[in-house]
Structures are given as structure tokens and as C-alpha cells.
Amino acid sequence: MDGFALYVTNTSTIPPDGYLCYEDPDPGLPNITQTIPCNELGKYVIYYNNKGSNDGSSVNGPIVELCYVAINGCQKSRWGSNCEEFCSENCIEQHCYLRNGSCVWGCNTNNCLNDICNTFSGVCTDGCKERLTGNYCNKYNMASDGLVELIPKGSQPGSLANDGNKTSCSKTMGPTVTFQVDLQTKSIVTGVYITFGGIPDKYYNGWLSYLYASNTSISWENGTVLYQGKSLPTEIYFNVVFRYLTYVPPVQDISSELEVCEIGIIGCPPSRYGPICNESCPGNCNGPCDLETGNCVFGCLDGWTGDKCGQECPDGQFGRNCSQFCNGCISNICDHVNGLCDNSTGCNPGYVYGNFCNTTCQAGTYGNDCLETCSVNCFNQTCNKITGECLLGCNSGWLGFNCTQECPNGKFGRNCSEFCKGCISNMCDPVNGLCDNTTAIKPGNEYRNSCNPVSTNKAETDHPVSTQIGLFTGGCLFGSLVTAIVCFLLMRKGQLRKRQGKEKCQLNLFFLQLFKMYTPQGNKPNIQVRFRYQYMGKPTISS
Structure with a gap:
């Protein structure tokens, strides 16, 4: 070696x-x-x-x-005994020592205020340059263009809390202290960075502080609670759409104090997206787009569809979310945004309203430009807007597609559903059923000039006397039953005295006239029955 x-x-x-x-x-x-x-x-x-x-x-x-x-070693941008930690985003090339995470080649000062950063952590020490926020000043700050207000107004203005400088602070004191940022328009917000001065720490003492998101400046308590806790962290992440951010300190008394040095609100203006909001949202988005993908999360403007709203509505559809249809236009083709028909010479049958053809015919009309009138014989004069077909059927005496045909011989009424059985030759008025010959009506009809027979049972028509006897017999049986019930109830109530117990409850039925028949023009017999109930020899009930 x-x-x-x-x-x-x-x-x-x-x-x-x-x-x-x-x-x-x-x-x-x-x-x-x-x-x-x-x-x-x-x-x-x-x-x-x-x-x-x-x-x-x-x-x-x-x-x-x-x-x-x-x-x-560790993969690039990681450090720690098991490579579980991430190197600072602000380290040059995000490269740090494996044992302590400090920047190998120093920190990136491009976005740091005064070009100062901590070489060990990479954090921008003094703050961030214009419209940037975060520990490493790598995120867009929506608070930069917002309006910051301290309530009550303090010795230092609220604008010092969104100038990017962590060394300049806004300060206030009073019985009710609130810190609020107005973004001036509803926006998608994913997080907040807050840097306090030294004042709030001594007021926590286990009390809860709150961070609210709302769309009004005065009813923030009814908004969304972004955070509640005994101490407010410097970084809070969420995904909420709102306009006003409101911080309420944990203690509210005559000596409450609040000092905010910097507020960073992570998000983008409604028309931008990307890590530092350098990308433009699609032009057809209905509101802000997703901050990472640029997708139109609140839908599209009229006439457009798709994740990024880059596709026109399919043929035959238009409007918001392409939910409306060009049914009234010739060939069902119209402008995908406003529904204006491509062919302005007219509308499909059943529609009217100029070049839009988006209104159906009024009641009682149909056809091209709704110039046709529903048949007067349509029930309730209601018909199909396109064809004129009578939707609810026909008035009495009429039938057919549009109710222009009279009832055939022998029929009358709604939709010709009744028959002229009682009239000679079965001929009657198709509307009301009146017989054509008012002097020649079949026997057995109840009403003169009417084609509405009393009974269609041949046996009843052919044997009127049998019918009369049956009615008489039934009446007798019914009267006997009523008498028995009355006597029984009187005895149950104790109204019959013992000394009179042997007296009989006598019923004298006098049929003064069994049959008094008047049958001119074939009318049915008129039967009258009279009876008298007598108790102790004294008539009490008679009819």
C-alpha cells in the first residue's frame, strides 16, 4: 500500500x-x-x-x-447517523456534513436580506428579500402585498411586520389586542411563518392562543381555527382558502402586549402557482389554481373543461362545467361559452328566443318558433312542444293524435270512452251523450234524453215486478231487525219496569200502501212503506 x-x-x-x-x-x-x-x-x-x-x-x-x-455516507441532501435528517435547503447545493448537518460549502445568500445567512443551519438570519418568506427565503410571501393591522394601533406601525426584516417589529398594547393581515382577495394558503418579539412569551402562562382564517374582518371567530395552543410555533402548515388571517394572544387584560417582527403567509396570488409563484395559472380557471400542479381546483370558466380547463365543451354543450345543452339550436350546435346558436336563422321545433333558442314554447303553443297553437280539443289545451300531440288526452267528444277526430257513432265523453246504450240506434251527442231522438229512449233509462242506462242486466230490465217484490221483502226484514235491536237496548238500560216485564213489545206494521207504481216513460216503480212502533199502547215512533 x-x-x-x-x-x-x-x-x-x-x-x-x-x-x-x-x-x-x-x-x-x-x-x-x-x-x-x-x-x-x-x-x-x-x-x-x-x-x-x-x-x-x-x-x-x-x-x-x-x-x-x-x-x-448518505444520499445527497441528507445527514445523521441513519441519514434521517435533511440538509438545509439554503446550503449551497443542499450539501451538508453528515455528522452535524452544517453546510459544506456555505449557505446560499441569494434570497437572504442583507446577504446574511447562518453557515451552520443555512437560515437567513435577518430576514428575506422582497416577497419571499421561510427560514431559507425560498417561498412566496403573500403578506408582502397585504394590509397588516394591529388593534389597537401601537407605537410601531403594522407595516413593519411584513417588510421582510426580522429586526424591525410592530408593537401594541391594550385591553384587547389583535393582529390581522388582509390579503385583499380570497387565496389558497398552505402555511404561515411568524416571528415574535420578546413580549408575548411572558404572557402565555398556560393560556391558549388562537390563529383564525376568515373571509370577513370582523367575524373571524366564526372562521376556521388554523391553530390553538399554549404557545404559537414559528411554522404552521395547512391548506385553506381565506382572505383574513387573525392572531389573538392568550391573555387579554389592561396590560396585554404584542410584538410581531415578521409575518410570512405561504401562497400565491390568484393567477400564479409554483414554489415561488413564477408560473401562471391557466387562463380559463374559475379562481386560483393549485399551488403545486396548476390545476383549476375551483372549476372552469363557462365553456371550458379539464383539469387545467384547456378543453372546449363537447359539441352540443355549453356553459359552466358544460352542464347546459344546445337542444334548441339547429343540429344542436352552439357556442361553447354562451350557447349562441351557430345557425341564427331559427330554432328547432319547440324552442324560441332569438339566436339562443334556449326557451321552450309557452303553454298552448308548439312547432317552429312556437307559432302553432295546440288544438282546442286537447284537454287543458296542453300539447307536445314539438309535435303538437295532446299530452293529457282529449276533451269530451274527441280523440286522435291532436284530438281533431269526433267520437265514432255510439260513443261519447272523454277520449270517447262511454257508450250510447240507452239511445235508439245507439246514437247520441259525442260530447254530452244526449240522444239524437229525445222522444225515443229505450225503456229502463233513468234520465230523459240521456244515454246512461239504469242497468245493463237483462234480467232486471225484463222483470220489473220481480225487482219490486225483492225490494219490498228486503225492507220488511230490515225493519224487523231494527225493532229487535231497539227493544233489546231498552231492556238492558232498565227502562222496562218489572211490573211491566210481562208486557209485550208490540210492533204494528201497517202497510198502508204496498205498491204505488207510477211508470210513465218506463220509470222504475215507486215503493212506499209506512210502519209504527207502539209501546204500552202509546205510539212513540212513527214514520
Whole structure:
């Protein structure tokens, strides 16, 4: 191993072309076990030796015998015993020492205020340059263009809390203290950085402080609670859409004090996205887009669709989310944004309203430009807006597609569903069923001039006397049953005295007139029945 060298390179070129980590010094032979530190980025670790040996009589080439090799390291931008920590984003090339995470080549001051950063942590010590925030000043700060207000107004103005400078602070004191930032428009916000002065710490004492997001400046308590806790961290992450950010300290009394040195609100203006908001949202987004992907998270403007709203609505559709249809336009083709028909000469049957054709015909009309009138014979004068078909059927006396046909002979009524059975030759008025011949009506009809028979049972029509006897017999049975029930109820109530118990409950039914039949023009018999109920010889009920 005498004279060997150790390289870290990004190529396998021999002789090595890279960083020389170690070279064996002369004189003497090196130890056969070596532990060599080397903090360097590379793809190859190369052991190289071209010295060889010289025994005085001949020169031999180098010989190497490696028994064990271990290369300790981490993937780029990580550090720690198990490579579990990340190097500071502000370290140059995000490269740090594996043991402590400090920047190998120093920190990047490009975005740091006053070009000052901590070489160990990479944090921008004094703050960030314009419109940037975060420990490493690598995120866009929406608070830079916002309005900062301390309530009550303090000795130092609120604008000192969003100037990017951590060394200048806004300060106030009073019985009710509030800190609020107005972003001036609703925006997608993913996090907040807050740097306090020394005042708030002594007021916590286990009390809760709150951070609210709202869309109004006065009702923030009804908004979204972004954080509540006994101490407010310097970094808080979330994903919320709001306009106003409000911080309420944990203690509110006559001596409450608040000092805010810097506020950073991570997000982008509504039309921008990307890590530092250097990308433009798609032009057809309906509101702000996703800060990472640029997708239109609140949908598209009228006439557009897709994740980035770059696609026009399909043929036949238009409007917000392409949810409306060009049904009224000729060929169903219209402007994908406003629904204006491509062919302005007219609309499909059943539609009207100029070049948009987006209004159906009014009740009672149909056809091209709604110039046709539904048939007066349509029930409720309701018809199909396109064809004129009577949707609810026809008025009495009519039938057909649009109710222009009269009922055929022998039928009448709604949709010609009734029959003129009672009229001579079955001929009647198709609307109301009046017989054509008012003096010649079939026997058995209940009403004069009507085609509505009393009964269509042939036996009843042919034997009127049998019908009368049946009615009479039924009446007698019904009267006897009613009398028995009345007597039973009176006895149950104790209204019959014992000395009168043997008296009989007598019923004298007098059929004064069994049949008094008046049958002119074929009318049915008129049956009258009279009866009298008598108790103790005294009539009490008669009918």
C-alpha cells in the first residue's frame, strides 16, 4: 500500500479525475488498516496506486490486497447517523456534513436580506428579500402585498411586520389586542411563518392562543381555527382558502402586549402557482389554481373543461362545467361559452328566443318558433312542444293524435270512452251523450234524453215486478231487525219496569200502501212503506 491514494469522483477514469481525499505520505509504509474522513459528493470511490516496489535488483508493479472496504455516507441532501435528517435547503447545493448537518460549502445568500445567512443551519438570519418568506427565503410571501393591522394601533406601525426584516417589529398594547393581515382577495394558503418579539412569551402562562382564517374582518371567530395552543410555533402548515388571517394572544387584560417582527403567509396570488409563484395559472380557471400542479381546483370558466380547463365543451354543450345543452339550436350546435346558436336563422321545433333558442314554447303553443297553437280539443289545451300531440288526452267528444277526430257513432265523453246504450240506434251527442231522438229512449233509462242506462242486466230490465217484490221483502226484514235491536237496548238500560216485564213489545206494521207504481216513460216503480212502533199502547215512533 505504500504510496496509495484515495479519490472520490463522478467518473471511472484511470488515472482518477476527481477529488483527492487522501494520499500516503513518504517515508515509511502505511498502516494496513486505514480510516479516512472525506466529505465530498461523488459517484465513485477509487483506491489508486502506481508506485510499486523496488528491492534493489528489480522494480515490480504495485500489488494490492483489500480484505475489507466500508464507505460511510448518505444520499445527497441528507445527514445523521441513519441519514434521517435533511440538509438545509439554503446550503449551497443542499450539501451538508453528515455528522452535524452544517453546510459544506456555505449557505446560499441569494434570497437572504442583507446577504446574511447562518453557515451552520443555512437560515437567513435577518430576514428575506422582497416577497419571499421561510427560514431559507425560498417561498412566496403573500403578506408582502397585504394590509397588516394591529388593534389597537401601537407605537410601531403594522407595516413593519411584513417588510421582510426580522429586526424591525410592530408593537401594541391594550385591553384587547389583535393582529390581522388582509390579503385583499380570497387565496389558497398552505402555511404561515411568524416571528415574535420578546413580549408575548411572558404572557402565555398556560393560556391558549388562537390563529383564525376568515373571509370577513370582523367575524373571524366564526372562521376556521388554523391553530390553538399554549404557545404559537414559528411554522404552521395547512391548506385553506381565506382572505383574513387573525392572531389573538392568550391573555387579554389592561396590560396585554404584542410584538410581531415578521409575518410570512405561504401562497400565491390568484393567477400564479409554483414554489415561488413564477408560473401562471391557466387562463380559463374559475379562481386560483393549485399551488403545486396548476390545476383549476375551483372549476372552469363557462365553456371550458379539464383539469387545467384547456378543453372546449363537447359539441352540443355549453356553459359552466358544460352542464347546459344546445337542444334548441339547429343540429344542436352552439357556442361553447354562451350557447349562441351557430345557425341564427331559427330554432328547432319547440324552442324560441332569438339566436339562443334556449326557451321552450309557452303553454298552448308548439312547432317552429312556437307559432302553432295546440288544438282546442286537447284537454287543458296542453300539447307536445314539438309535435303538437295532446299530452293529457282529449276533451269530451274527441280523440286522435291532436284530438281533431269526433267520437265514432255510439260513443261519447272523454277520449270517447262511454257508450250510447240507452239511445235508439245507439246514437247520441259525442260530447254530452244526449240522444239524437229525445222522444225515443229505450225503456229502463233513468234520465230523459240521456244515454246512461239504469242497468245493463237483462234480467232486471225484463222483470220489473220481480225487482219490486225483492225490494219490498228486503225492507220488511230490515225493519224487523231494527225493532229487535231497539227493544233489546231498552231492556238492558232498565227502562222496562218489572211490573211491566210481562208486557209485550208490540210492533204494528201497517202497510198502508204496498205498491204505488207510477211508470210513465218506463220509470222504475215507486215503493212506499209506512210502519209504527207502539209501546204500552202509546205510539212513540212513527214514520
